Amino acid sequence: MRILVGVKRVVDYAVKVRVQNNTVDLSNVKMSLNPFCEIAVEEAVRLKEKKAADEVVAVSVGPKQCTETLRTALAMGCDRAIHIQTDRRTDYVDLQPFAVAHLFQKVVEQEEADLVLLGKQGIDSDCGQTGPMLAGLLGWPQVTFAAKMDLEGDGMMVERETDAGTETIKIPSLPAVVTCDLRLNEPRYATLPNIMKAKKKKVDTIAADDLGVDLEPHNPVLDIFEPPPRKEGITVESVDDLLDKLRNEAKVLK
């Protein structure tokens, strides 16, 4: 079985982003592997360690620094990597999930993958669309928000997060697309010996423009602005005051 894992390079989760010139300012900002993609990588590597998978291929779409992000995935245990290079911003402004799904479709077909693992969403644009769109384009079954995953026969049982708890979904047979949620696993550290090994693994670069996919964004982004600063709170005199304000000002009580 060959697993393809999506690896997105995003602004690090700890960075407080600023908006400048009507866009998120990426200058001097720390970039990292999207945490949900990291969970997908971990899951794929575990499947390989259990000998359920023969090969794990990490795939990333983005600028040339994406190779660094791919090296992280390689250090965690992926076997090789494919970099679909583009200078478009990947945080929705220039390149949108529909185009990314099409790019992935090409690679999935080319690589004859049996399973595609993706993060449930990128923490920059928070769309959560690439996985479902890719499954649609491929005509494959999909499970989103995976919290637990077990291979079973030719297919797999996947527990997925819902608002009310989890539900278990059976995929009778592969191929399939699964997007990974936070509880699925706890990703490992890339250790020094593995960083050294990762150096020798293969990273293929393909120009996004050469894949015959329409990369133009279909949904124009009209405006980007920072959330308004939170208003200062007030201290109420008594419980009655509080109830009064909740009823008559906030109108959250009847």
Add this chain to the structure above:
Amino acid sequence: MLSASARVFVRRAVGTSHGHGSLRSSSSRLFSTASSSAGFDSYDDDSVTLTSLNSMFNPTEEHKALRSMLQTFVEREVEPQALEFNKKEIFNVDLFRKLGDSGMGILGLTVDPEYGGAGMDAAAVCVVHEELSYSDPAFCLSYLAHSLLLVNNLSTNGSHEQKQQFLPDICSGAKIGGMCMSEPNAGTDVLGMKSNAKYDAEKKGFILNGTKMWITNGTLTNDNDGSTGDCFLVYARTGEKKSDVTQFVVEKGMEGFSCGQKINDKLGMRASNTAELVFDNVFIPADTHVVGEVNGATLCMMRNLEIERLGLAAMALGIARRSLDEMKGYAGERSAFGASNLYQFGQVQKHIAESYAEYMAGRCYVYGVANSLDLSTYGNGLDADGTKLYCAQMSKNVADRAIQVMGGYGYVGEYVVERLWRDAKLLEIGGGTNESHHKNMCRDLRRMGRTPLD
């Protein structure tokens, strides 16, 4: 609409999600870089003015990856335990073992992979010491004693057979140890040591006697039970001349080898164990446990002292960087005299700006030297001494200013900088006092005579 709010959502989603407490960055930090400075296409690293400095501190992709990996590890595992182990004055041996094969794989950082190491260089040594010290200099000191004073020393000076015999266990973390040079009455005057080893031709070995002082990792337990660390390199007199000193491997359990006392109530570095070790007629097999030539240990010493000093200087960088982060964070949030932050005040500006400039000067000096240091040779003594001399004092001053900026809060353990200030003081003493650096450096400078520096 896009990122800022997106991030708020993710944080919340994570907070309410079941199981894990916080969103882990994990190895996602690995290979992560800051993209370019303002004014350039943010995706184009090549046009960045800071590139040359960044590539000085992270000369290769591996250095960058190593630093990212360590930052994740430090944030997740070192930082949360630092305050507690400092308070209790105990060594976190379980965490230490995670630096070995069961985790990071950095105990044999400079060792040839043939013997279980990672085969990295002096710059990597600096990266590790800087990052560990950012959170816990005491823990880092134990790492230094093990990975540089014991592991790197053996790897540089030992024979192939000795490396095969000793290195795999100490690189994996199965055994933890250090090096014994100072004595109760011989510190900076290192060749004034009294410990001695007499050759016994019949038994084909040396009989070692003496007492060694201030030995980091000298004991690994926290209850003063007399047990020693696992493996040490010990310097002792073996001849008449002042420089007739030999280096031996002494292992835990050898008859006559014991821990005199765990040294308590230190000013700083309290989460690193320091002990007095006693050698009472310890028999040392001559064919396996003598490292380098008999009476040739001064060469081993010189070779290893350079990287040790660079490591200590890099620890100072970690202390300074953390102190800067703490003071600038505090200054940005604390309001006073009607101003919303302390950056409005010239006195605070001076503290912060001077600290930053001195930190960067030290950082450039350390990595400048590290990037040109060949671990198998010696002859960089002047600058190895120089980096430590400068950075130790610099880190103490920066930590001091951090306390001053933070006022009462800075004086309290929870706010970290008072601990860093205490730890920084050790760097002016351990691995060479400031005065020994003065002495060594002036010896070298004087030798140059009127030859201009270039």
